[in-house]
Amino acid sequence: xxxxxxxxxLLCLPILLLTLSSTLCADPPSVTxxxxxxxxxxxxxxxxxxxxxxxxxxxxxxxxxGLQFEAAKDKGKFKAVIDAEAQVGVHFIRLYDAAGASSxxxxxxxxxxxxxxxxxxxxxxxxxxxxxxxxxxxKLAKGxxxxxxRISLKSxxxxxxxxMANRTLKSPMDSVLQVCDAAGFVIxxxxxxxxFDPQLVFTAPRDGDYLFRTFAFPATPNSTIGFAGADNYVxxxxxxxxxxxxxxxxxxxxxxxxxxxxxxxxxxxxxxxxQTVE
Numbered sequence: 001x002x003x004x005x006x007x008x009x010l011l012c013l014p015i016l017l018l019t020l021s022s023t024l025c026a027d028p029p030s031v032t033x034x035x036x037x038x039x040x041x042x043x044x045x046x047x048x049x050x051x052x053x054x055x056x057x058x059x060x061x062x063x064x065x066g067l068q069f070e071a072a073k074d075k076g077k078f079k080a081v082i083d084a085e086a087q088v089g090v091h092f093i094r095l096y097d098a099a100g101a102s103s104x105x106x107x108x109x110x111x112x113x114x115x116x117x118x119x120x121x122x123x124x125x126x127x128x129x130x131x132x133x134x135x136x137x138x139k140l141a142k143g144x145x146x147x148x149x150r151i152s153l154k155s156x157x158x159x160x161x162x163x164m165a166n167r168t169l170k171s172p173m174d175s176v177l178q179v180c181d182a183a184g185f186v187i188x189x190x191x192x193x194x195x196f197d198p199q200l201v202f203t204a205p206r207d208g209d210y211l212f213r214t215f216a217f218p219a220t221p222n223s224t225i226g227f228a229g230a231d232n233y234v235x236x237x238x239x240x241x242x243x244x245x246x247x248x249x250x251x252x253x254x255x256x257x258x259x260x261x262x263x264x265x266x267x268x269x270x271x272x273x274x275q276t277v278e
């Protein structure tokens with residue numbers, strides 16, 4: 001006996017509706033962080049994204065020019081190509097697919113060399129040796145983690161150590177920066193100079209090696225009394241003896257009025273202390 005075509009269509013309808021519903025209700029991609037979270041101009045780097053990506057590969061929207069960001073074959077991996085003339089500062093990236101889009105997430109472009117931290121670097125006797133003009137992309141990946149970096153300084157040399165983690169990268173950490181001498185004694189320390197992110201300026205009293213180390217507590221306090229860490233405790237640590245701009249005076253200008261700005265920071269030469277904007 002031949003089955004009626006109408007009956008066959010009615011039997012298939014629930015399957016079709018279920019398939020359509022699954023497609024419409026699929027979750028869009030979401031991003032927790034990029035690691036490393038920045039790179040130097042003129043470089044090509046592999047970037048790992050943490051988040052949820054139901055579909056792969058994903059499409060990428062970059063809000064500014066000079067930065068190309070494309071999905072690699074492996075899920076969660078991207079290739080970032082930074083033009084030599086790319087704008088220094090923050091670039092925002094959005095991942096999307098047919099189900100929707102992630103929120104914008106920052107990726108930084110700098111004119112300083114950048115590296116990714118190399119573990120183990122926990123012990124004061126065995127820190128990671130770095131140059132004195134560097135940006136370190138690091139991660140306090142587990143509870144009790146301490147990251148240490150050793151640089152060489154001449155007497156009178158001033159180094160700016162500035163952490164970027166909570167305020168821009170949204171890492172849920174309240175970090176601390178310390179400067180120690182070769183024997184491991186703490187010379188200087190800072191906590192919460194910039195919100196939950198520390199920054200300190202240190203002038204070497206004598207020639208030698210100095211240890212810059214960082215550790216963190218949860219940004220939202222809990223019952224933990226030890227150093228905290230997690231996969232999303234991502235940071236960018238700038239260590240530089242070069243020019244470092246902190247702010248300008250005045251803090252704002254009228255776009256139609258040429259204004260001479262006073263540039264305020266450290267290690268600025270006389271010709272770097274003012275600039276006129278038009």
